[in-house]
Amino acid sequence: MIPEIRLLSQQLVKPRFKEPKELVSWMGAVQAQDYRMVKWALGIRLKSATLTTIDEAYQRGDILRTHVMRPTWHLVPAEDIRWMLKLSSQRIIKACDSFARGNGVVIPESIFTKANNLFEKVLEGNNHLTKQELETEVVKAGILPDSPRIGYLFTRAEQEGIICSGADKDGKATYALLEERAPAAKELHKEEALALLAKRYFTSHSPASLSDFVWWSGLPVREARQAIGAIESELNKDKFASQELFIHQQWDKKFRNKDVLHFMPPFDEYLISYKDRTAVMDKEHHPKAFNNFGIFYPVILYNGRIVGNWKKVEKKGGITFDTSFFVECPDLDKELLEKAADRYRTFLGKSIKK
Template identity: 25%
Template sequence: MGGGRYIGVAERRARLGLRHRLTAAARAPGPVEVADSLVALHGTDPATVHLAVGARLADPSRTVRLTERALYEDRALVRMHGMRHTVFVFPADLTAVVHASTGLTVAARERAALLKHMAAAGAPDAVWLKEVEDATLAALARRGQATAAELAADEPRLKERFVYAAGKRYEGVHTVSTRLLKVLGVEGKVVRGRPLGSWTSSQFRWAVAPAHPELEPAAAQAGLLRRWLAACGPATEADLKWWTGWRVTEVRRALAAIGAEEVALDEGTGRGTGYVAEGDAGPVAEPGQPWAALLPGLDPTAMGWQQRDWYLAPELRPALFDGSGNVGPTVWWNGRVIGGWAQRPDGEIVWRVLDGSGVGREAEAAIAAAAERLRGWVGATRVTPRFRTPLEKELAG
């Protein structure tokens, strides 16, 4: 039984709509404000970043220009590895926090794995790798931004190849550039720069990571958890462990450090314990007007919690998720997922309601307006999610 004030499903959905800037009144002036409100934007699929921002802007017509300026000119947003070894886009002021709270542990594991795999393949040792690393970072500093191929022209040893998992079913050949740049990314030494193509391209240049202070890991974990609970609370301990990728002992230590408050939540067939940031247990205002939203695959709202029954009915998941647990494009109505959407080859945005309970003409009109709003700023660009789901593939035709 959870302690503290009870926060029901309706109030959780109201918090989601307001704090994730999905209601009309809560929409943001720019992409930095969107990222700050959500803490992080999923960056594994490049299109997700822009689509997630556009869904939350008061004026989405400048989505691409403003987002690219924030990412590649102002550097107010940074694309880097974060929680669960996943690529996200963070507000610049969070890069040091994410690196210390999450990246250091992953980085040590990744470098050790690279050295182990190279040794097993008879490749050069750690001293050799350090020489290549130093030369690569120096070349990147000279160029400003560069692709892996461009860096390999400056440091030919990046082209070296080695066999990974020789003799096993998943045997493969890796290049030093691919593995080393990945390690440097999780170590916070390099970040992804401007893509070679449009905003949907996944062929990124690399850039030297912006300088940031080195923080104490426990303090950084407390800081990250405080930010996330302010945006996404209430959440259960399981939600927090899943989202951060930390050990449960680290989650509990951070909760205690920030003075998180316990609340009671609906969980399964009974009540469970959730947490909110200190001073945030009180009721929130209703969103006012009903709202609809079309959110992209891997949107941070749809992927924000491990336990999702309060906003996504379990019976909808087979149509909306791929086999690895990645959510596809979703249709929202007043804080819950009711269906999915896709873009057809001719650019038309099509959608389908899967859960029609309580959904009438008002919802259908609002969803149609959201689809038209999306098509208005996406224009001639064609967007295919990196992780395709059953309903998205069916709708896209």
């Protein structure tokens, strides 16, 4: 039952949204380490979308990519970025500082201030710059001489609301000023922000546990409990095996899944947003989907379960796919595999090669 409800909650069956911004708002945030493949994570959940649909949303600034909630990349709606940063920025700054010190890197606060001032100067007027271009500006200004440490300046500037993602430039991601990319929105009190974050998570990720929500949101357990308590009237509590899970009342109880198969991108929310992933794949198969260093692989989703891996192969005549299964699926209709492959080709705007 858990996989069936999650398929619906995560818009992997019966998708309700056409626009990327609507989908990202529904999801709360979408983890986005792999900049190219996170676009497919959106495309697979929309009613009808191509890579162009997603790219246009990026160019307009409807959705932004930044470090938020945890010290990792996420997509968030432009109108939500400020209150989400306010909830998580101090935690992320502390985590990044601790990581830096652990690697022998100590950056004085004066350096961060100089970098922020530089970013405001060189990005002003919607002058979006790639990471490499911005690194060149930092070195030229004499702020820091080497690339590995410069990354800490970018993350800190994100947390302080100076920079965020800009429009793509020649297929490359860029940085832009947050003030120019996301006009100021109404501020939320912390209690309102916690409640909204919990609502977004449990409507889009149900069924899920407290520990799942803590993992996804990066919140301390106390604040996560407070957030859940704020929307308690909207949640049902159920026991699944020995685990207590919350299900948002918004899910369609009359819906019945038909056979569904998706080629899922790496780092997809269907796996990465839960602390406990055993509801959708047996623990013995976890190394086939992700490793101990936090790297997630492309996987095949079949009727709510993770059953195999896939890889895109580009050839002169078009795109083909290598697939392998670590779970036996005797009833799997090969036509479902072809439909999943064709959907990805269509998303990319590539020719079909069978």
